[in-house]
Amino acid sequence: MASTETSTHCPYCALQCGMKLRPVTDGTVVEVVERTEFPVNRGALCGKGRTAPAVLAAGVRLTGPLVRDEGGELAPASWDEALGRIADGLRGTRAEHGADAVGVFGGGGLTNEKAYALGKFARVVLGTSQIDYNGRFCMSSAAAAHQRAFGLDRGLPFPLEDIPRTGCVILVGSNLAETMPPALRYLTELKENGGRLIVIDPRRTRTAEQADLHLAPRPGTDLALALGMLHLVVADGRVDEEFVHTRTNGWDGARAGAMAHWPELVERLTGVPVPQLREAVEMFCGAGTGMVLTARGPEQQAKGTDTVGAWINFCLATGRAGRPLSGYGCLTGQGNGQGGREHGQKADQLPGYRKLTDPLARRHVAGVWGVDPDSLPGPGRSAYELLDALGRDVRSLLVMGSNPVVSAPHAGHVEERLRSLDFLAVADVVLSETAALADVVLPVTQWAEESGTTTSLEGRVLLRQRAVMPPDGVRSDLEVLEALAGLLGHGKGFPSDPEEVFDELRRASAGGPADYAGITYARIAAEDGVFWPCPDEGHAGTPRLFLERFATDDGRARFVPVTHRAAAEETDAEYPVVLTTGRVVSQYQSGAQTRRVAELNAAAPGPFVELHPRLAERIGVAEGEAVAVTSRRGRAVAPARITVTIRQDTVFMPFHWPGEGRANSLTNPALDPVSRMPEFKVCAVRVEAAG
Ligand SMILES: Nc1nc2c(c(=O)[nH]1)N[C@H]1C(S)=C(S)[C@@H](COP(=O)(O)OP(=O)(O)OC[C@H]3O[C@@H](n4cnc5c(=O)[nH]c(N)nc54)[C@H](O)[C@@H]3O)O[C@H]1N2
Ligand SMILES: Nc1nc2c(c(=O)[nH]1)N[C@H]1C(S)=C(S)[C@@H](COP(=O)(O)OP(=O)(O)OC[C@H]3O[C@@H](n4cnc5c(=O)[nH]c(N)nc54)[C@H](O)[C@@H]3O)O[C@H]1N2
Numbered sequence: 001m002a003s004t005e006t007s008t009h010c011p012y013c014a015l016q017c018g019m020k021l022r023p024v025t026d027g028t029v030v031e032v033v034e035r036t037e038f039p040v041n042r043g044a045l046c047g048k049g050r051t052a053p054a055v056l057a058a059g060v061r062l063t064g065p066l067v068r069d070e071g072g073e074l075a076p077a078s079w080d081e082a083l084g085r086i087a088d089g090l091r092g093t094r095a096e097h098g099a100d101a102v103g104v105f106g107g108g109g110l111t112n113e114k115a116y117a118l119g120k121f122a123r124v125v126l127g128t129s130q131i132d133y134n135g136r137f138c139m140s141s142a143a144a145a146h147q148r149a150f151g152l153d154r155g156l157p158f159p160l161e162d163i164p165r166t167g168c169v170i171l172v173g174s175n176l177a178e179t180m181p182p183a184l185r186y187l188t189e190l191k192e193n194g195g196r197l198i199v200i201d202p203r204r205t206r207t208a209e210q211a212d213l214h215l216a217p218r219p220g221t222d223l224a225l226a227l228g229m230l231h232l233v234v235a236d237g238r239v240d241e242e243f244v245h246t247r248t249n250g251w252d253g254a255r256a257g258a259m260a261h262w263p264e265l266v267e268r269l270t271g272v273p274v275p276q277l278r279e280a281v282e283m284f285c286g287a288g289t290g291m292v293l294t295a296r297g298p299e300q301q302a303k304g305t306d307t308v309g310a311w312i313n314f315c316l317a318t319g320r321a322g323r324p325l326s327g328y329g330c331l332t333g334q335g336n337g338q339g340g341r342e343h344g345q346k347a348d349q350l351p352g353y354r355k356l357t358d359p360l361a362r363r364h365v366a367g368v369w370g371v372d373p374d375s376l377p378g379p380g381r382s383a384y385e386l387l388d389a390l391g392r393d394v395r396s397l398l399v400m401g402s403n404p405v406v407s408a409p410h411a412g413h414v415e416e417r418l419r420s421l422d423f424l425a426v427a428d429v430v431l432s433e434t435a436a437l438a439d440v441v442l443p444v445t446q447w448a449e450e451s452g453t454t455t456s457l458e459g460r461v462l463l464r465q466r467a468v469m470p471p472d473g474v475r476s477d478l479e480v481l482e483a484l485a486g487l488l489g490h491g492k493g494f495p496s497d498p499e500e501v502f503d504e505l506r507r508a509s510a511g512g513p514a515d516y517a518g519i520t521y522a523r524i525a526a527e528d529g530v531f532w533p534c535p536d537e538g539h540a541g542t543p544r545l546f547l548e549r550f551a552t553d554d555g556r557a558r559f560v561p562v563t564h565r566a567a568a569e570e571t572d573a574e575y576p577v578v579l580t581t582g583r584v585v586s587q588y589q590s591g592a593q594t595r596r597v598a599e600l601n602a603a604a605p606g607p608f609v610e611l612h613p614r615l616a617e618r619i620g621v622a623e624g625e626a627v628a629v630t631s632r633r634g635r636a637v638a639p640a641r642i643t644v645t646i647r648q649d650t651v652f653m654p655f656h657w658p659g660e661g662r663a664n665s666l667t668n669p670a671l672d673p674v675s676r677m678p679e680f681k682v683c684a685v686r687v688e689a690a691g
């Protein structure tokens, strides 16, 4: 039956595991079949990928538009009525309050084609500067640090297959074993090859259990930790002077920053003993090659950009960058987290990773779009700032691919802002908590029902292919944008065929930092994906960046001088415990999709508060009893999960659930000054027995 199997990729995370889909007739729409020949995951999938078809079922997903009726209830409506209401809503706001009173909120799960079309729709049809997306909450700090140091942002500058062949990996705040299970193989192979693994995480996670050395800093102190390790590199004479001299600029400033962070101070700030710091430096520098990989732990902090910058400084000083089997990389998170930040749904950006403020970039993209460069708006607000402005400066909002009621920081406030809008439209595959607040909900097609490209954490552009026809009553995001553009006076320029959109994206990206000009659907299918930049069809693509030169004007990497600073909110007598947040293996993000899958709910049925036995004893709770967690912004209650694998001064909550156990009722929306990333990973709380 091979002819009926379609090769595609998982709808969830940035690993973008390859899979095949086979139509079935027993009520389920398709079943997942192993795609062993795809090199990244070789057929392996986590439970989320394996069960993804469950969300295609009619009883689970949206199958027709909903419009809020006079009684205030969401009721079934025709597509004409729903689209007409949206066009009226957006047009009305624009007429009354100006173009910038209309906002757009996108998602890093959207395909490249959708992200591109959404950015173009905002700038050309709505004429608004107010567009941003949930990727701002994801890897924006690493992206900003990449740009600063290397002149280019591609999460991993090398393919995953290089990891097992390096000498030592430092994994900072990544729980790969739960967030990208099939990728754990790369770390297992590293160790089989004699390589060493250091994991830095305040919790002894399933990932940390694999490590040769686990450092458990207090949340929010990674910047001090990285500086302390660089201090030891200098003090021990381990700087790669030759590399620093020939391939970098700015070492003196970075060196001075590190020298101010002597190990004893770092021990006091982080709680990591000096001997462990030394051991880590010796392990890393003792191996001939090495990589530092960060994920959300160090990045989702109000100093995330500087923290990643400190790790990049560490790599540059030790000569572990821009060379084979060495380098700094960020493990991007969402399905199209990489591509989603390249093609224009970000507030300051045009396709091809061009800058909205660059006159040449504006002229090029305006040329492809057939508009006057001066008609393109300037940069808008970042994601949290946009959500915070709702109901005030921004009065109508279109959401495509995000569920901020659950996933945004200070979510109680964000929910209130969403409710205060004059008009809210949400395109989603399910009735998410955000969609439930909308005036109009549009049901859209899902990954198995449409084609499109995503760019994985490796910078590998991949093709998802349609395996089944969508149910009647459901339209694709591209069809939605085409129809809305038409109603708003732009009958041309918004094709709904993904390949046609991709061909335009290729032209718009041509010559830009993320150049897709040479990538075609046919090539991707034939070659297991193509790594950007790929400027022409004769170009092989670029799996490895920076080996000869960095992407700066003079080809040299830039050290950035950084110094440690406190978290935006430190603990005190009233809020004496640190809260950090993150993920569990069986739920995805806001849970909008995975909370609708029985097998996943059985494995991860609800929120919890992870805490150390000493803390549990102090507040008088036993395993499974309700714990109330209170911050300056709100309160959440969830059962205790008591474990010695977490620091005594820290509690952890996953953020996948709405309602009483919503972790984001508590989190602090303090923003990084460069990336505008909120501080999801550290705030001060009080914990008590709730019984
Ligand atoms: N199962 C599952 N997989 C996913 C997702 C999902 O929702 N569920 N989401 C995808 C997406 S979009 C993303 S962004 C990735 C995220 O992937 P990860 O970054 O691996 O996930 P997190 O659980 O957010 O955070 C990782 C670790 O950071 C640690 N941490 C907390 N605070 C700190 C700190 O201050 N410093 C350090 N060093 N570590 C800290 C936490 O204890 C946690 O173990 O996962 C992707 N994969
Ligand atoms: N406390 C805390 N909060 C966090 C984090 C954390 O670590 N701690 N992590 C942050 C991170 S890294 C991220 S990435 C965000 C993610 O947070 P969200 O943006 O809420 O992510 P999802 O749950 O993936 O939301 C995607 C929504 O779009 C829908 N959807 C899926 N595919 C499509 C599509 O193709 N088209 C359309 N129109 N809709 C689609 C889904 O059903 C879902 O409702 O959460 C952030 N929030």
Ligand code: SF4
Pocket (backbone or CB within 6 Å): 010, 011, 012, 013, 014, 015, 016, 017, 041, 044, 045, 046, 047, 048, 049, 050, 179, 180, 181, 182
């Ligand atoms: S690891 Fe990520 S891409 Fe792979 S199956 Fe799981 S969710 Fe899907």
Ligand SMILES: [Mo]
Pocket (backbone or CB within 6 Å): 137, 138, 139, 333, 334
């Ligand atoms: Mo993410």
